[in-house]
Amino acid sequence: MLKNATKNRPIIIGVTGGSGSGKTSVSQAIFKQLHGHSLLMLQEDSYYKDQDEKSMDERVKVNYDHPDAFDTDLLIEQINDLLDWKKIEVPVYDYAAHTRSNEVIIKDPKEVIIVEGILVLNDPRLRDLMDIKIFVDTDDDIRIIRRIQRDIEERGRSLQSVINQYLATVKPMYHQFIEPTKRYADIIVPEGGENQVAIDLLVTKVRDIISS
Numbered sequence: 001m002l003k004n005a006t007k008n009r010p011i012i013i014g015v016t017g018g019s020g021s022g023k024t025s026v027s028q029a030i031f032k033q034l035h036g037h038s039l040l041m042l043q044e045d046s047y048y049k050d051q052d053e054k055s056m057d058e059r060v061k062v063n064y065d066h067p068d069a070f071d072t073d074l075l076i077e078q079i080n081d082l083l084d085w086k087k088i089e090v091p092v093y094d095y096a097a098h099t100r101s102n103e104v105i106i107k108d109p110k111e112v113i114i115v116e117g118i119l120v121l122n123d124p125r126l127r128d129l130m131d132i133k134i135f136v137d138t139d140d141d142i143r144i145i146r147r148i149q150r151d152i153e154e155r156g157r158s159l160q161s162v163i164n165q166y167l168a169t170v171k172p173m174y175h176q177f178i179e180p181t182k183r184y185a186d187i188i189v190p191e192g193g194e195n196q197v198a199i200d201l202l203v204t205k206v207r208d209i210i211s212s
């Protein structure tokens with residue numbers, strides 16, 4: 001039985017998978033196809049801890065793929081607020097500076113909330129808030145190629161820094177913390193955002209829940 005939908009509360013969909021697996025693409029595809037309903041997308045990356053106190057050298061050395069890098073308590077608190085139809089103040093994360101900016105974005109509660117990120121199925125408190133849990137499953141070699149392209153083009157990184165970070169933390173943390181959460185998924189989506197069949201099935205399911 002769905003936890004939230006039955007209580008006239010927003011439906012929470014969790015979308016996880018490794019970095020570069022296609023989580024954002026799958027979430028956006030669901031979002032786009034659910035037009036006509038009120039929707040909100042939350043990215044776990046917005047909840048990276050504030051690191052203003054650290055120097056740039058220290059920030060670069062942080063393991064951003066470990067659960068301790070995230071302010072998961074704040075994410076859980078804000079999802080609970082949304083479930084109570086309250087507004088939230090989402091932090092804004094700056095990847096180039098490796099810390100939060102001074103701004104927040106105010107978001108209103110919506111009928112369907114998609115929560116997307118590498119560790120959204122890791123913490124049982126967070127997992128238990130979700131009505132539908134999705135794992136986007138993409139091979140490691142494809143993910144590293146996508147990550148190299150994205151981090152150089154959009155996140156101001158050098159090729160060598162992406163490779164170093166991948167070998168030091170991204171890959172080991174994926175196998176230690178992210179891949180094991182596949183067992184909690186209701187649906188495993190191979191091929192990410194291009195898997196139209198999986199997207200259609202998910203959208204149909206969400207529409208069913210909303211209209212029931």
Ligand SMILES: Nc1ncnc2c1ncn2[C@@H]1O[C@H](COP(=O)(O)OP(=O)(O)O)[C@@H](O)[C@H]1O
Binds near residue numbers: 022026
């Ligand atoms: N199925 C796919 N085929 C080809 N490219 C894809 C596919 N899914 C995602 N991408 C591309 O891969 C990159 C990473 O995808 P993204 O959805 O941002 O992954 P994540 O959010 O898991 O890091 C993006 O440039 C995106 O356009």
Ligand SMILES: O=c1ccn([C@@H]2O[C@H](COP(=O)(O)O)[C@@H](O)[C@H]2O)c(=O)[nH]1
Binds near residue numbers: 023064094117118
């Ligand atoms: O300051 C930072 C914060 C995060 N990262 C990396 O981002 C990915 C998660 O984002 P995806 O969109 O899922 O790829 C994570 O693997 C971190 O390593 C970073 O490099 N620097």
